[in-house]
Amino acid sequence: MDTDVLDTLKLALDGGGVTVPESGTVLFLRAEPGPVLPLLPRDRLTCQQAFKPPHDALKAAGYTLLAPGTETFEPAELTLILPPRQKDEARGLYARAMLAAPEGGVVLACLPNTLGAKTAEKTLGEIAGETESLSKNKCRAFWARKDLSVFNTALAEAWVAADQPQPVAGGAMWSRPGLFSWDRVDAGSELLAECIPEDIKGMGADLGAGQGYLTKEVLTHCPKISHMDLYEAEHRAIACATQTLEAFGNVTISWADVARDVPNNRYDFILMNPPFHVGRADAAGLGQTFIQAASRALKPHGSLYMVANRHLPYEATVAACFKQYEIIEDSGGYKVIRADRPKRPK
Structure with a gap:
């Protein structure tokens, strides 16, 4: 993962607009080692990573990891995502995170501008409604709060269905x-x-x-x-x-x-x-x-x-x-x- 992405994700959590909750689960999807992890409460943090090298690095560092094939998540007050490049896979990940989030839960993601970060924010907004963002290091961190009154459940479920074997x-x-x-x-x-x-x-x-x-x-x-x-x-x-x-x-x-x-x-x-x-x-x-x-x-x-x-x-x-x-x-x-x-x- 580009270190600029991790630095920008860290900035969003460190006074940039997203607050780490004082209680409840924190979920990190496609998690990687880096400067974000020390800002998160280790005792309430669960990581997910399907790619073997970073999965093993996180495990060696003592982090709690979901089974690598896990695609249905427990509710989390804050969910962080390092999105994949491919559009349908990324949509599936946003959808799974938002579907699992409780009312008021926040989903936060970050991408380099060169990989379509602005478009990715709009994609998250298609199911979540309103989004917020910050730009730094030629990257964009963007997030949405779960609001069931505007959440597009049908579209989220369609995105999950498209991201299947x-x-x-x-x-x-x-x-x-x-x-x-x-x-x-x-x-x-x-x-x-x-x-x-x-x-x-x-x-x-x-x-x-x-x-x-x-x-x-x-x-x-x-x-x-x-x-x-x-x-x-x-x-x-x-x-x-x-x-x-x-x-x-x-x-x-x-x-x-x-x-x-x-x-x-x-x-x-x-x-x-x-x-x-x-x-x-x-x-x-x-x-x-x-x-x-x-x-x-x-x-x-x-x-x-x-x-x-x-x-x-x-x-x-x-x-x-x-x-x-x-x-x-x-x-x-x-x-x-x-x-x-x-x-x-x-």
Whole structure:
């Protein structure tokens, strides 16, 4: 999360217009560590986070956390939200927060201006009625008080209904708003699936598995695969991958941080279309972390198959982690890399 967002959210609570209640529950949705937390009463604070790395950081710091799949909340006098980028997912989160809030409860959110903060405030106002806001650090904190006389319950419930797992791409997979390429098969993943040889065999893993599309494709077309382990950090994807792969018995799906939670020296092959951005900016370091994790997780003669945008600088990391590699496909703005025999630390 952008530190400017957290600083602006803190400002709203620290004399900026929103008062932390002296009693009652405080709820923090999509919570992250940062300067906001010390302003909140730890004994009355409950956090929710579906993304594994910040969830684990909050847990390690001793905060009370809801189960990661929780989407129905108890009433809270104050609810803070760090909204997601995707419109339908964000609407669902505003709606769930406002539906759960008691009369007079406040829902407070914050976004960078570049991610449509002004529009987001208007979105909250569509169900809540009147909103207030402050702007600082090129961000906007905005909030609304629950007033049942103006609250649009029907619209809020419609937003929640739209933010649910659903079949997409002609049934090729199950997905939901906010997941990567949520309403269509990603072209990079499709290209990678086409490049996997049908005689691939043994124990495989899908790192950053998302909705499970890659695993479904290889299990459909590669009969010698004995088992697939899927690792995904966004808990909202887990139910979707489970539905996508319902017909297959030889899969295990784990909510996991790929950087820390994948076992070493276990797999004959690994597939991945690694994440490559934070917000709207490229973050090649994420993909490099995935490559390093894959090299540790593979058996000595194992192989990695990965797809990436052509311009992302992954080759040096692949060369540092594997004894040999080649680009086996380069088309449509994507490159598919096969890397063999991971290097072991000396």
